[in-house]
Amino acid sequence: MSQDGVASRTDRSAPGKAWRLGLLVVAAGLATGIATQLGQSVLPDGWSQVANAISPWLVVAFLLGSRMPDRRWAALAGIAALVRALVGYYAMIELRYGYGASTSSLLLWGSAAVVGGPVFGIAGWSWRFDDGWRRAAAVGLLAACVIAEGAYLVVILPDPAVGAAFVVVGALVPVVLARSAADRGRAYVAVVPALALGAVGYFVFIALANLTAGV
Numbered sequence: 001m002s003q004d005g006v007a008s009r010t011d012r013s014a015p016g017k018a019w020r021l022g023l024l025v026v027a028a029g030l031a032t033g034i035a036t037q038l039g040q041s042v043l044p045d046g047w048s049q050v051a052n053a054i055s056p057w058l059v060v061a062f063l064l065g066s067r068m069p070d071r072r073w074a075a076l077a078g079i080a081a082l083v084r085a086l087v088g089y090y091a092m093i094e095l096r097y098g099y100g101a102s103t104s105s106l107l108l109w110g111s112a113a114v115v116g117g118p119v120f121g122i123a124g125w126s127w128r129f130d131d132g133w134r135r136a137a138a139v140g141l142l143a144a145c146v147i148a149e150g151a152y153l154v155v156i157l158p159d160p161a162v163g164a165a166f167v168v169v170g171a172l173v174p175v176v177l178a179r180s181a182a183d184r185g186r187a188y189v190a191v192v193p194a195l196a197l198g199a200v201g202y203f204v205f206i207a208l209a210n211l212t213a214g215v
Helices: 003-042 047-052 055-066 071-097 103-129 132-156 160-177 181-212
Strands: none
Touching: 003 047, 003 055, 003 071, 047 160, 055 071, 055 103, 055 132, 071 103, 103 132, 103 181, 132 160, 132 181, 160 181
């Protein structure tokens, strides 16, 4: 087959691939929001906090980003998925309980989606397609996110087992996602500055929550 023929076939397949990726993002985002809302009432006391945590949503953005063709797509997929997750979450609240989202909640979690979505979407892309320290930083960021949330849950929950489980899962992220011993070592090194960034992000989030509470 000539090169022109190959290019023509690629051009024809591109719109179809874009539609499939778009549907994947929408479906995954809505499913995340719906599962989160249902999980809060289905899971046992204490463990229902798993369905009220932000890191599982960021994991979804990370994994979707890893399926995208480039960083721009990964960033857009991260935002779109988390916005759709909010839609799914609050739609389920409306269907089950008859009330919608408050303006302050939409502002707070919408801001989190706009910021966290592209960051973790691009991180997922880097994990799959980059190498060396870029890949390590992506894995370290995801691990730090889960570890940091676990540490926070240990402090605020009566039963520390839930938070401890998050910390353990976060610590295992480099083991699962790294592709070699060298990758794993770099990822664990990257966790340290990522945790520092996470601490800054946490205080910014709390400040934003206080700012939007009166809206």
